[in-house]
Amino acid sequence: MSYQPVIGLEIHLQIKTRSKMFCSSPNSPDGDEPNTHICEVCTGQPGSLPVVNKEALDRAILMGLSLNCEIAHSTKFDRKNYFYPDLPKGYQISQFDRPICGSGAVEIQTPAGPRTIRITRAHLEEDAGKLIHPAGAQYSLVDLNRAGVPLLEIVTEPDFQTPGEAKQFLQGLRAIARYLGVSDADMEKGHLRCDANISMRPAGAAELPNYKVEVKNMNSFRSVEAALAYEIKRQTEALEAGRTLARETRGWSDAKQATLSQRSKEGSDDYRYFPEPDLPILHIDSAHIEELRKQLPELPQQKLARFRSEFGLPAGIGWQIVESREMAEYFEATVSELKEWFSVQKIASSEAIKESIQEAARWCAGLFTELLNRNGVGPKKTKIKPENFAELLTLISKGEISKTAAKQVLTQMFETGDDPSNIIEEQGLKQVSDTGELATIVEKVMADNPKVVEDVRAGKQQAIGFLVGKVMAASKGKANPQVVNQLLLAKLK
Numbered sequence: 318m319s320y321q322p323v324i325g326l327e328i329h330l331q332i333k334t335r336s337k338m339f340c341s342s343p344n345s346p347d348g349d350e351p352n353t354h355i356c357e358v359c360t361g362q363p364g365s366l367p368v369v370n371k372e373a374l375d376r377a378i379l380m381g382l383s384l385n386c387e388i389a390h391s392t393k394f395d396r397k398n399y400f401y402p403d404l405p406k407g408y409q410i411s412q413f414d415r416p417i418c419g420s421g422a423v424e425i426q427t428p429a430g431p432r433t434i435r436i437t438r439a440h441l442e443e444d445a446g447k448l449i450h451p452a453g454a455q456y457s458l459v460d461l462n463r464a465g466v467p468l469l470e471i472v473t474e475p476d477f478q479t480p481g482e483a484k485q486f487l488q489g490l491r492a493i494a495r496y497l498g499v500s501d502a503d504m505e506k507g508h509l510r511c512d513a514n515i516s517m518r519p520a521g522a523a524e525l526p527n528y529k530v531e532v533k534n535m536n537s538f539r540s541v542e543a544a545l546a547y548e549i550k551r552q553t554e555a556l557e558a559g560r561t562l563a564r565e566t567r568g569w570s571d572a573k574q575a576t577l578s579q580r581s582k583e584g585s586d587d588y589r590y591f592p593e594p595d596l597p598i599l600h601i602d603s604a605h606i607e608e609l610r611k612q613l614p615e616l617p618q619q620k621l622a623r624f625r626s627e628f629g630l631p632a633g634i635g636w637q638i639v640e641s642r643e644m645a646e647y648f649e650a651t652v653s654e655l656k657e658w659f660s661v662q663k664i665a666s667s668e669a670i671k672e673s674i675q676e677a678a679r680w681c682a683g684l685f686t687e688l689l690n691r692n693g694v695g696p697k698k699t700k701i702k703p704e705n706f707a708e709l710l711t712l713i714s715k716g717e718i719s720k721t722a723a724k725q726v727l728t729q730m731f732e733t734g735d736d737p738s739n740i741i742e743e744q745g746l747k748q749v750s751d752t753g754e755l756a757t758i759v760e761k762v763m764a765d766n767p768k769v770v771e772d773v774r775a776g777k778q779q780a781i782g783f784l785v786g787k788v789m790a791a792s793k794g795k796a797n798p799q800v801v802n803q804l805l806l807a808k809l810k
């Protein structure tokens with residue numbers, strides 16, 4: 318019998334706000350001196366009272382709208398009771414039966430086509446503090462800077478069929494959170510945390526398995542994929558050997574590249590949820606929700622769909638561009654400049670423009686991204702103006718510069734902010750398309766490589782590439798490869 322995974326995700330997204338979820342302490346959990354952003358509310362002093370942060374509420378609604386969730390008109394908070402040293406109150410304020418965001422749906426692209434992932438709900442809650450275990454010490458320390466920071470817990474239906482889909486969904490979620498500015502959603506920093514539920518069912522079976530394994534401690538997209546793949550293998554082997562699988566929680570160990578059993582899973586009964594008596598039921602009117610809906614930018618998935626239909630970008634490169642809002646905006650600015658250049662240069666062919674736009678996407682996702690990453694800057698901070706980027710692409714399109722030389726030009730533009738025609742002029746990088754000039758080089762390369770010439774003449778066509786490479790090198794990357802190819806073909810006949 319073959320088995321098929323059933324995977325659902327529970328994601329905790331730290332929401333960026335000025336103050337914490339229920340008090341006025343700064344929401345600044347990373348990097349500062351421990352226990353400096355705290356007050357009587359977030360440290361659970363008797364008699365202190367929580368107050369709901371409206372900014373957190375609005376940001377949760379924005380996130381919910383982006384996931385096509387129903388937004389509750391009436392929502393309430395509940396106490397989730399448990400003991401842990403990083404939770405001074407002995408309970409966490411969360412939402413139980415009336416979450417701020419109800420069911421929703423998101424589309425992801427799979428190799429088999431688009432699929433819908435249903436969102437069960439998304440609710441607001443407060444984060445706990447952090448325990449620090451100094452190496453070799455007999456004690457642990459607690460830092461409450463993070464206690465009370467707003468979290469949005471997003472729960473999906475068990476709609477994922479592969480680890481890759483789960484990873485793709487998370488990357489999509491990160492992109493949405495960043496577009497909206499509601500979270501930096503950095504997994505390594507714990508802004509975005511993911512737990513997964515996974516079980517196996519016989520291929521084609523409709524009903525869900527009677528057990529579920531929860532996997533925790535996955536701190537990167539890579540570990541989510543690896544942990545799920547590990548569980549698929551472990552559970553399949555157990556089922557094939559006739560063993561029953563327990564409902565349990567397992568932790569992913571990056572070092573061991575394995576999941577390890579932690580404890581049997583609690584049900585919600587164990588938490589003794591009850592309504593938070595210190596907070597009122599909140600009513601959110603439709604007008605406010607519509608107001609927030611108007612603030613939604615074009616989201617990454619929508620942008621991708623538009624880039625694909627308008628410019629014919631392939632999904633992979635398209636996603637690399639739209640994943641960052643800044644890059645998507647930079648790309649669009651370049652495209653609009655590119656259209657200007659084409660009209661100034663009187664290149665009317667719409668095919669040529671489309672081809673050049675796709676070329677722009679490849680450069681943005683390729684060398685440009687590489688230069689940005691290497692220097693740790695975003696597209697907005699670069700010295701390369703979209704206008705100059707577009708000029709370079711126009712020169713490539715007109716065959717005035719080879720792609721090899723263009724790499725050198727772009728790198729220099731990145732360093733100096735100079736415009737490409739100046740750089741090309743100064744460094745003599747203009748592409749040589751003149752057949753007379755190139756013929757001399759071609760003949761010399763042929764004379765220097767008689768064996769290869771013989772091979773080509775004997776029918777080994779792929780050896781031509783070697784000769785083209787030699788001519789390109791001899792011309793210091795300036796030769797027009799198409800012209801070189803034609804010359805070689807003619808002379809090799």
Ligand SMILES: [Zn+2]
Nearest residue numbers: 340342356359
């Ligand atoms: Zn506080």
